[in-house]
Amino acid sequence: MTYTVVNGYSPRTYETILTECVSAVNEQFGTAYTNEEFEGTNLWKFLYATIQGMMTIENGIAELGAKMQDYIRTQNEELIIHRSSVDGFIQAMADELKLIASIKPIETGEEAGNISIAVDIDEAGSDYAEKKQQIFNTMHKYLTAGLFYNGTEQGTVTATNGQQFNYAYDLPTKTPLKVKIKVRVSENKNIFVETPNEIKEKFLNNFEKLYRMGFDFEPQAFLCIDRDLPFASEITITYSTDGGTEYTEEILQGMYDEKITINPDEIEVEVL
């Protein structure tokens, strides 16, 4: 078996092992057979089955090597990005609880020692109480001592010595938007023009895929000519935060706990 940094352990091929076997036969019996001459004999039949067995073992070793590399890489990542850091804790919440979390940046000296965490979770879910305790347990497991936790959702975790520690987090602050999409059909292309409903569906799918709590809302990122609407020459997406009085296409800066929500009925699509 050979080892390279890129491919890891590579099992030998049938031809390579057979060549080694034929060379061993030649050495043992003083012959000079090539692989082609040797193939077909009873001795080859016996070795063919042996080679298959060897290849199965070598494949197993290669697979084991790949799993070991993966394990070592994961361990290294955990050591480099430890779970008490901002990125590490956000990743831990995603890995262990499948939840999106974000942490408020500290901007003044007075805020030092205070931590505000927002967690994107459905508080109306039937298993919310259980999930809530899991969030506190995760905070207790990874975050350091000496912090004051701000937030509306509060609870306690008992440490191994019996002490009670208080934890808290915030639910997202929802910002509902009304959206207007204007699509101008290109006169230079002879491509099927999609219906307003299909355009709306594509927008919502992209919003679901690309947006998460805490991100800035960049309206033009959710529909592109090349990726989504090849028949268009121009796409303009505007939104309103005040129920439809004023529309803008500027980027909406998101707070760490802000979650943009868009009701499908609040999207207007115009194809020009």
Next chain:
Amino acid sequence: MIDIKIENGNAKMIETVVFKASNLLKIQEGDLEYHKNFGIDLKRFFDPDIQIQNKTFEAYSLQKMAQNGINPVALAIEKKTFEQIFNYSVIAAEKGGLIK
């Protein structure tokens, strides 16, 4: 061609190309995962839907042997009521003096 033979339960090394010829004629072409070209296409000849002349099989088997370094020196055909038995006499192909 050196080969192995089981005789009275013991493995014995002998000089022969007969086993290679026998194995070639018994293995279905394409069945071996790592050596798909080895063997002959038995299924085609034993397919009940297609009738192929015995002469064709005779020529095909001789050609396949030659391709695999087996030199057929004689072929005796024994005809019976419902079957024909092909008895091949083989020697290993010479290595020297070949035109490439």
